[in-house]
Amino acid sequence: MKIVLNSIRFFVIIATALFATTVYAGGGNKNDKDGGQVSSAEEVKEYILHHVKDSHDFTLWSYTNDEGERKHVGFPLPIILWTSNGLVTFMSSEFHHNDDGHVVVEKKGLRFAKIHSKIYELEPGASEIKFDESHHATNAHKVLDFSITKSVFGIFLVGILMFIWFRGLARQYKKKKIPTGFARILEPLVLYVRDEIARPNIGEKHYRRFTGYLLTVFFFIWILNLLGLTPLGFNVTGQIAVTAALAVFTLIIYLFSGNKSFWGHILWMPGVPVLIRPILAVIELAGTLLIKPFSLLVRLFANISAGHIVVMSLIGIMITMKASMGAVGSTLLAFVLSFFITLIEVLVAFLQAFIFTMLSALFIGMAVEEHDHH
Amino acid sequence: MTIPNLVGAGLIVIGAGIGLGKIGGSAMEGIARQPEATGKIQTAMIIIAALLEGLAFGALFLGQ
Amino acid sequence: METLLNDFSPGLFAMQTVLLLGLIFLLVKFAWKPILNSLNDREEGIKNALESAENAKKEMQNLKANNEQLLKEARAERDALLKEAREIKESIISDAKEEAKEVAQTLIENAQASIQQEKQAALSELKHQVAELSIGIAETVIKKELSIKEDQLELVQGLLEDVTLK
Numbered sequence: 097m098k099i100v101l102n103s104i105r106f107f108v109i110i111a112t113a114l115f116a117t118t119v120y121a122g123g124g125n126k127n128d129k130d131g132g133q134v135s136s137a138e139e140v141k142e143y144i145l146h147h148v149k150d151s152h153d154f155t156l157w158s159y160t161n162d163e164g165e166r167k168h169v170g171f172p173l174p175i176i177l178w179t180s181n182g183l184v185t186f187m188s189s190e191f192h193h194n195d196d197g198h199v200v201v202e203k204k205g206l207r208f209a210k211i212h213s214k215i216y217e218l219e220p221g222a223s224e225i226k227f228d229e230s231h232h233a234t235n236a237h238k239v240l241d242f243s244i245t246k247s248v249f250g251i252f253l254v255g256i257l258m259f260i261w262f263r264g265l266a267r268q269y270k271k272k273k274i275p276t277g278f279a280r281i282l283e284p285l286v287l288y289v290r291d292e293i294a295r296p297n298i299g300e301k302h303y304r305r306f307t308g309y310l311l312t313v314f315f316f317i318w319i320l321n322l323l324g325l326t327p328l329g330f331n332v333t334g335q336i337a338v339t340a341a342l343a344v345f346t347l348i349i350y351l352f353s354g355n356k357s358f359w360g361h362i363l364w365m366p367g368v369p370v371l372i373r374p375i376l377a378v379i380e381l382a383g384t385l386l387i388k389p390f391s392l393l394v395r396l397f398a399n400i401s402a403g404h405i406v407v408m409s410l411i412g413i414m415i416t417m418k419a420s421m422g423a424v425g426s427t428l429l430a431f432v433l434s435f436f437i438t439l440i441e442v443l444v445a446f447l448q449a450f451i452f453t454m455l456s457a458l459f460i461g462m463a464v465e466e467h468d469h470h
Numbered sequence: 471m472t473i474p475n476l477v478g479a480g481l482i483v484i485g486a487g488i489g490l491g492k493i494g495g496s497a498m499e500g501i502a503r504q505p506e507a508t509g510k511i512q513t514a515m516i517i518i519a520a521l522l523e524g525l526a527f528g529a530l531f532l533g534q
Numbered sequence: 535m536e537t538l539l540n541d542f543s544p545g546l547f548a549m550q551t552v553l554l555l556g557l558i559f560l561l562v563k564f565a566w567k568p569i570l571n572s573l574n575d576r577e578e579g580i581k582n583a584l585e586s587a588e589n590a591k592k593e594m595q596n597l598k599a600n601n602e603q604l605l606k607e608a609r610a611e612r613d614a615l616l617k618e619a620r621e622i623k624e625s626i627i628s629d630a631k632e633e634a635k636e637v638a639q640t641l642i643e644n645a646q647a648s649i650q651q652e653k654q655a656a657l658s659e660l661k662h663q664v665a666e667l668s669i670g671i672a673e674t675v676i677k678k679e680l681s682i683k684e685d686q687l688e689l690v691q692g693l694l695e696d697v698t699l700k
Contacts, residue, residue, distance in 0.1 A: 149541070150543065150546060178545075214543070240544060240545050240548075241543060241544075241545035241546070242545045242548060242549055243545065244549075245546065247546060247550075248546065248549045248550075248553070251549070251550060251553050251554075252553070255553060255556075255557045258557070258561065258565075259557075259560060259561065259564070259565070262561060262564075262565035262566070262569065263564050263565050265565065265569055266564065266565045266568040266569045266572075269568060269569065269572035269573075270568075273576055273579075283573075286569060286570075286573070287573065290570070290573075292513075296513075304570075307566065307570060308558065308561065308562035308566040308567070308570075309558060309562075311561070311566055312554075312557060312558045312561050312562070312566070316554070316557065335541075335543070335546060336538060336541050336542050337542055337543045337544070337545075337546035337547035337550060338546065338547075338550045340542065340547055341547050341550040341551045341554060342550075342554070344551070345551075345554060345558075387524075387528075390524075390528060391520075391521065391524025391525065391527070391528060392524070394524060394527045394528055394531060394538075395520060395523055395524045395527055398527045398530075398531070399523075447516075450516075451516060451517075451520045454513075454516070454517065454520075455517065455520060458517065531537075531538050
């Protein structure tokens with residue numbers, strides 16, 4: 097019970113923080129693309145693509161008040177930039193929800209604008225962003241953006257949640273043999289990862305060393321996938337940078353734990369003609385260093401992004417089919433379709449976490465496997 | 471997206487679909503023959519499907 | 535590929551790397567290690583408990599077998615004791631019989647011996663008396679009728695014969 101109470105307390109704190117900052121005005125500019133009401137197919141597409149990307153502030157919903165002003169409910173997040181002039185920090189509310197570079201923020205003698213969720217530093221002297229025909233900024237460049245974006249916020253959230261849960265589970269074992277309450281749900285999951293993923297794929301001898309990593313990654317991905325299905329609008333595992341970092345972790349782990357026979361099989365494959373060996377070495381190296389991590393990162397990214405796009409497109413039916421089916425018909429259709437696809441997405445959320453962990457375990461297992469027969 | 475891109479994406483999806491179908495079909499057959507090996511077959515099936523999926527996604531994104 | 539690279543944010547990558555590293559470190563130290571250790575301990579405990587239960591069962595069986603063995607031995611001992619007792623009884627009885635027989639024999643022999651003796655004594659007494667009697671007779675005969683020698687002799691002879699015959 098204690099764990100559940102702790103989690104609830106945690107969420108209450110988060111929610112309080114959320115509504116304490118709350119409503120703040122948008123730019124007041126009715127042409128703002130992301131701030132306006134979504135009413136056409138084109139705008140739905142725009143909205144979905146905007147959602148799939150990372151965002152610099154945490155917006156729950158937006159509405160237009162009586163004076164025709166856009167209001168956004170949510171809270172701003174800190175922006176941390178590494179610029180040509182060193183570290184610059186400010187709150188994302190200074191961009192006033194503008195996402196196409198029209199609002200310029202001046203800090204430390206530098207000017208910044210946000211275009212499609214990326215922050216650009218304007219060239220010295222420029223006061224406004226200029227675009228070429230293909231909508232690329234001509235007088236600004238991207239900066240290294242270490243902001244606490246919505247994704248980073250989500251990672252923090254899940255990290256704290258996981259720490260509370262599993263620390264609670266670990267503490268229960270000090271007092272009793274069998275955990276009670278919420279920890280009782282977590283225990284079989286931990287056992288599942290250990291007995292179904294780590295042990296059979298890595299092998300009885302080495303699995304202990306890697307179980308911690310695999311457990312962390314499994315729960316991290318799973319909880320974030322599920323969080324992505326809530327209306328909070330997180331899309332953390334659908335960020336290619338996040339999945340890339342996960343894949344790089346797996347890559348580094350299996351490269352550094354690889355034994356002699358693993359490298360032997362890559363660089364100088366035994367049992368094949370000597371002339372073929374260098375060619376095989378190139379293929380094996382490419383497979384080990386590039387293809388394996390690339391398939392890991394792309395699979396997770398694509399599955400989760402595709403899931404989000406499909407669910408949101410089906411919800412978008414409500415708007416795009418309104419003209420031909422009427423408000424009730426289109427809403428009903430959108431609800432039924434998105435309901436069932438969301439059920440499938442719940443399965444996918446688990447499956448992708450499972451596959452990522454499983455393949456990581458498999459790759460690590462290949463690296464530490466001992467070949468006695470050569 | 472240009473038309474060749476779209477055609478290429480379609481080809482990739484066709485290929486991946488055939489591959490996934492074969493994997494799934496063979497797995498079903500295997501399970502029907504040896505129901506006691508269901509767990510092992512499922513795990514192997516998921517791994518192979520995941521590898522195929524990775525390949526397909528890689529091709530899709532490279533073509534984009 | 536271009537869109538992929540465009541979507542890739544190095545800042546987010548760095549943040550994710552740092553946060554994940556921290557998370558792995560914290561969870562391994564404060565959660566996974568204690569959890570996995572206690573799970574292992576619990577499994578070991580269950581295994582040990584099962585083993586000891588098996589052992590206890592075996593011990594029970596051994597004990598049972600031992601008990602049976604002991605019972606068998608006790609029974610055998612009892613039988614042996616009974617047998618011995620019976621033998622002792624029999625031997626005592628037979629000894630007693632023997633002894634009784636011997637005693638009876640000696641008694642009989644003694645009795646016979648004393649009878650013999652008595653008889654002998656009586657005989658000698660008789661003889662003595664006969665001799666005295668004959669002497670007396672002879673005296674009387676001599677005193678009364680020593681006239682006829684032949685008669686006398688005949689008489690003596692006859693008397694003696696009578697005496698010895700008796």
